[in-house]
Amino acid sequence: MNHHMALFPQLYPDAFTQATPHHQQGENKPRRRRNRKHTVGTIKKRKLSEEQVKLLEQNFGNEPKLESERKDRLALELGLDPRQVAVWFQNKRSRWKTKKLEEEYSNLKNVHETTMLQKCHLEAQVLKLEEQLLEAKKEIQRLLERADSSSSSQSQPILEDVNPQFLGEFRMEEYDDSDVFYIPETYYINGMEWINLYM
DNA sequence: CTTGCACTCGTTTTACATCA
DNA sequence: GTGATGTAAAACGAGTGCAA
Numbered sequence: 001m002n003h004h005m006a007l008f009p010q011l012y013p014d015a016f017t018q019a020t021p022h023h024q025q026g027e028n029k030p031r032r033r034r035n036r037k038h039t040v041g042t043i044k045k046r047k048l049s050e051e052q053v054k055l056l057e058q059n060f061g062n063e064p065k066l067e068s069e070r071k072d073r074l075a076l077e078l079g080l081d082p083r084q085v086a087v088w089f090q091n092k093r094s095r096w097k098t099k100k101l102e103e104e105y106s107n108l109k110n111v112h113e114t115t116m117l118q119k120c121h122l123e124a125q126v127l128k129l130e131e132q133l134l135e136a137k138k139e140i141q142r143l144l145e146r147a148d149s150s151s152s153s154q155s156q157p158i159l160e161d162v163n164p165q166f167l168g169e170f171r172m173e174e175y176d177d178s179d180v181f182y183i184p185e186t187y188y189i190n191g192m193e194w195i196n197l198y199m
Numbered sequence: 200c201t202t203g204c205a206c207t208c209g210t211t212t213t214a215c216a217t218c219a
Numbered sequence: 220g221t222g223a224t225g226t227a228a229a230a231c232g233a234g235t236g237c238a239a
Contacts, residue, residue, distance in 0.1 A: 047211080047231075068201085087233055090203070095230090097204095 048088070052078045056085070060092050 048056070059066075059074060066074075066089045068082075075082040 065203090084232080086202085088231095091232070094204070094206095 048078075048080075048084075052080065056088055056092070060089065060096075064089070064093055064096070 055074070055078060059070070063070075066086060071082050071085050071089075074080075075085045078085070
């Protein structure tokens with residue numbers, strides 16, 4: 001086995017398969033040093049075959065961790081160096097994890113965007129309600145003063161006098177005169193406790 | 200010693216742009 | 220429109236060092 005073969009066993013599947021027993025016999029494998037700027041002249045292929053990848057994917061789907069027994073069996077079945085199988089699994093786990101993280105990030109981002117949108121809507125609503133509340137308070141004040149000054153001889157408040165803003169989005173025609181100010185016993189809005197004082 | 204992982208590298212493949 | 224060519228980005232297999 002020449003230098004290239006030792007360095008890139010996957011490129012020489014046949015040669016490597018033949019060589020495999022050596023490894024299994026425990027021939028000491030020096031850590032392969034990276035051959036960074038080595039231009040690998042004639043080498044054309046490096047990829048695992050579709051079939052190999054398919055089987056690897058299948059196995060990965062079953063169980064992403066690889067016990068050495070399974071590694072050896074797979075390697076034998078695929079005609080690869082067990083180390084290649086291990087590396088494939090390692091890369092697969094790593095890249096799968098990255099993919100999952102990206103997906104998770106994207107989901108969280110969407111959730112965040114939706115939430116922020118909701119927050120904006122709610123804040124706008126709060127502003128609107130606060131404004132309505134202010135108007136309501138003013139109106140009540142006005143009515144109280146009026147009732148006071150007319151020496152309470154006229155007991156009925158005159159609805160036409162009510163500032164329409166006070167009624168806000170509530171439509172007059174949906175109520176008959178008698179229950180315009182009706183609020184059920186259980187009705188409760190945070191911060192609206194004051195209204196009971198006037199009911 | 201072995202294994203998994205993070206980080207990294209070098210090569211190949213893919214996607215896209217530009218030009219004749 | 221089409222094929223050739225260039226090229227940046229993505230995919231891939233693998234090396235290295237560290238920790239458990």
